[in-house]
Amino acid sequence: MAYYTKTMAFFTIKWRKILDRLFYGDYYCRYIWHGGHKKGLEISYRSKGKSMTVPTVNAALAISLKLPTIQNWSCHHCTNCCRHHAIEVTAEERRRILSQRWTVKDGLPTGEAVFVRQGGERYRLAHQTDGACVFLDERGLCRIHAKYGEAAKPRACRVYPYAFHPAGKKVAVSLRFSCPSVAANRGLSLGRQRDEIQRLARVVVPDGHERMPAPAVSKGKRVDWLDFMRFITALDETLTPANAPITLKLQRALYWLNLVEKSPTDGLAVNRPGDMLDFMRQAACHCLPEETPPSLSEEVPAAMMKKMFRQLTAQYARKDTVADLSSGWSGRWKLLRAAMRFTRGTGLVPALQTVFREVPFESLEQPFGVPEECEDLWTRYFRVKVQGLHFCGPAFYGWPLVEGFRSLALVFPATMWIARWLAVSQNRTKLSAEDVSQALTISDRHHGYSPIFGSFGFRGRVQTLSRMGEIPKLIRWYAR
Numbered sequence: 232m233a234y235y236t237k238t239m240a241f242f243t244i245k246w247r248k249i250l251d252r253l254f255y256g257d258y259y260c261r262y263i264w265h266g267g268h269k270k271g272l273e274i275s276y277r278s279k280g281k282s283m284t285v286p287t288v289n290a291a292l293a294i295s296l297k298l299p300t301i302q303n304w305s306c307h308h309c310t311n312c313c314r315h316h317a318i319e320v321t322a323e324e325r326r327r328i329l330s331q332r333w334t335v336k337d338g339l340p341t342g343e344a345v346f347v348r349q350g351g352e353r354y355r356l357a358h359q360t361d362g363a364c365v366f367l368d369e370r371g372l373c374r375i376h377a378k379y380g381e382a383a384k385p386r387a388c389r390v391y392p393y394a395f396h397p398a399g400k401k402v403a404v405s406l407r408f409s410c411p412s413v414a415a416n417r418g419l420s421l422g423r424q425r426d427e428i429q430r431l432a433r434v435v436v437p438d439g440h441e442r443m444p445a446p447a448v449s450k451g452k453r454v455d456w457l458d459f460m461r462f463i464t465a466l467d468e469t470l471t472p473a474n475a476p477i478t479l480k481l482q483r484a485l486y487w488l489n490l491v492e493k494s495p496t497d498g499l500a501v502n503r504p505g506d507m508l509d510f511m512r513q514a515a516c517h518c519l520p521e522e523t524p525p526s527l528s529e530e531v532p533a534a535m536m537k538k539m540f541r542q543l544t545a546q547y548a549r550k551d552t553v554a555d556l557s558s559g560w561s562g563r564w565k566l567l568r569a570a571m572r573f574t575r576g577t578g579l580v581p582a583l584q585t586v587f588r589e590v591p592f593e594s595l596e597q598p599f600g601v602p603e604e605c606e607d608l609w610t611r612y613f614r615v616k617v618q619g620l621h622f623c624g625p626a627f628y629g630w631p632l633v634e635g636f637r638s639l640a641l642v643f644p645a646t647m648w649i650a651r652w653l654a655v656s657q658n659r660t661k662l663s664a665e666d667v668s669q670a671l672t673i674s675d676r677h678h679g680y681s682p683i684f685g686s687f688g689f690r691g692r693v694q695t696l697s698r699m700g701e702i703p704k705l706i707r708w709y710a711r
Contacts (some may be wrong), residue, residue, distance in 0.1 A: 294432045294440075295401040298421045299615040302406060304392065305418025309411055310371045313364045315550070315676065318356040318387045320346070325354050331379065338368055356385065393428065395435050396620040397443040399456030402436050404428060405619020405626075408612055409676035414668045416611065446624030447631035449492045462491070462632060465508040466617045470610060475521060477609040478601075478710045481640050482703045483519050487511035488633045532708055536701040538574060539692045544645040545573040546683055547674040548652070550584045580652065586669075588656040595651045597660065598711040605667045609643065612671065621679060628685030638693045639678075640702055646674045647709040 320328070325346060333339050343365050346354040357365040366374045375384050382389070392407040404421070408414045421428065445459035454462075469484045470477075490511045532540070549566075569581040579589040616622050616639055623635030630638070647662075650670035654662050683689055696702050 293429055294436055296425065296428060296432060297398055297401045297403040297618065298425065298428065299404065299406070299618045300420060300422040301611055302413070302615050303416045303418045303420050304406060304410070304413050304424075307412045307417060308371050310363065310367060311409075311411055311672075312388075312391050313367045313371075313373070314362050315409075316387070316391075317358075318364065318385055319349070320354055320356060320385045320387075322352065324385050327383070328375070328385075331375075331383075333366075333374075337378070338374055339365060390431065390435065393431065394619060394621060394626065395432060396624070396626045397440050398620055399445070399460065400441045402432055402440060403618065403620045404432075405615055405621035407675060408615075409672050411668075411672055414608065414612075414672050414675075416608075443625075446620075446629075446635075449631045449633040452631075459632070461508060463617060463620065465512060466636065467614055469512060469515075470613050470617065473610075476601075476710075477606055477613070477643070478706050479519060479521065480610070481613070481643060481706055483512070483515040484636065485640055485703060486515040486519060488636055490514065492633045530704055530707065532701050532704045533699065536696060536699055536705075538576060539696060540641075540644065540648075540701075540705055541573045541576055542570070543641065543689065543692050544648050545570060545583070546681065546689065547642075547645045547677055548583045548587070548649050549677070550673075551677075551681070584673075586656070586673075587652055590652065590655045594655050595648060599647075599651050599654065599660065599662045601647070601710050602662055602664045602667060604664045608664075608668060608671070612642075612675075613639070627679045628690075630690075634690075634693070634697075637697045637702060638684075640706065641693065641696070642671075642674055642678055644705040644709040646670045649673055651709075 328345065333345060335341050339345070340359055343359060344357045345365060347357050348354055359365055359367070364373075368374055368377075373384060373388070392410040392413050394405045394407060396403045396405065406413045412418055445454060445456045447453050448459065448462060465487075466484055469487070470480050472480065487508070491508075494507070569583060572578065572581050576592050578592065580587070580592055580595070582589050617636075620626055622639040623630050623632045627635045627638070646667065647670070650662050650666040653666045653670060654660070677684060696705070
């Protein structure tokens with residue numbers, strides 16, 4: 232489990248506001264010392280006769296961040312994250328929220344518990360009957376945030392949609408496209424929010440992060456961080472050209488990564504791997520020219536491989552909200568029956584969410600095309616995931632770079648299949664940009680976070696599809 236992606240911690244306070252209120256006694260500060268060295272700053276806050284202490288801020292030197300500056304984001308209060316995610320809290324967070332003594336007078340629904348035990352000493356925030364977090368008010372705002380400030384919220388709430396991953400002496404920042412504002416690229420540039428993200432990173436990133444080894448390039452093949460980041464740069468450059476469609480860029484990346492996997496281990500550990508990568512990338516461009524022959528684009532994936540692909544896509548299309556996970560045996564039986572129908576691939580597609588209707592499987596195999604305006608979305612998605620190391624190593628179940636990128640590439644055909652499902656559910660035979668964007672928020676919600684994606688079965692499907700050469704076929708087939 233990636234301690235940056237999974238450990239949801241965040242601390243942000245407007246420092247000018249703190250300095251102003253220090254004179255009025257609302258805040259008080261003290262330094263934390265250990266072994267004769269200043270280790271952090273603890274800030275306590277008094278409000279309406281009550282007091283609370285927010286998390287300690289690491290006072291070490293600023294962490295060097297690697298930001299995806301092509302991405303914009305600001306919260307637009309859509310409440311998507313407040314309705315679709317189960318928020319597990321730490322013991323300290325639970326004690327803090329209990330000490331705030333929330334009641335019906337504070338607006339909490341009558342008879343609603345604040346926490347739900349998940350087993351042992353693990354707790355999550357409770358949800359209302361409509362699926363919303365127990366602290367979400369009728370205006371779509373967080374009650375904890377309104378009463379005690381952003382720093383008082385659980386870590387998971389404060390960090391979303393950011394993800395932090397080790398990158399040698401730096402920390403790579405990525406984002407989750409399950410947030411509609413991330414997918415739509417709405418808000419301020421991440422470059423303009425560096426200070427805010429820096430404050431977040433001081434708490435999220437543990438000491439000694441620079442000592443973490445680089446992920447494996449492929450099975451049994453490792454290089455140091457300097458060489459590993461050259462592979463990341465080569466992938467990013469492969470995905471960058473604006474004059475090539477995303478389908479071609481993905482196929483080229485898969486092509487030269489296959490060459491990397493087949494190359495001898497000694498070839499990866501040379502002092503100048505850039506020469507080797509340049510040669511492989513040139514070979515990919517030569518073997519995959521800009522114009523794809525019609526015969527190749529119409530090549531139908533094998534029936535058995537399409538069955539595996541449908542099983543994989545069904546995992547992306549699931550919702551798995553708190554209500555779904557609490558439905559007991561009836562819910563499990565419903566999912567089992569749906570899985571059997573996805574395996575058969577005949578008849579009607581079972582509606583896994585309310586946004587879908589039951590439509591014929593065969594209707595999703597017709598040509599729909601890719602809206603031209605979606606090229607920017609797809610390029611941005613893959614580049615943010617690559618730059619943020621969000622597809623391999625601790626961020627993705629410990630998978631090597633090559634294998635992790637294959638799984639990431641499969642997000643494209645899976646999402647396009649889901650987008651077709653959304654269109655057909657509305658009696659349309661052409662995709663809109665909104666279909667693709669909505670489908671991506673659905674599929675990216677699970678990628679790298681759902682435990683089943685790291686399971687033996689899921690990984691086996693990705694390996695089989697790659698070994699049989701079906702991933703490029705699926706990319707071309709669902710881009711028709």
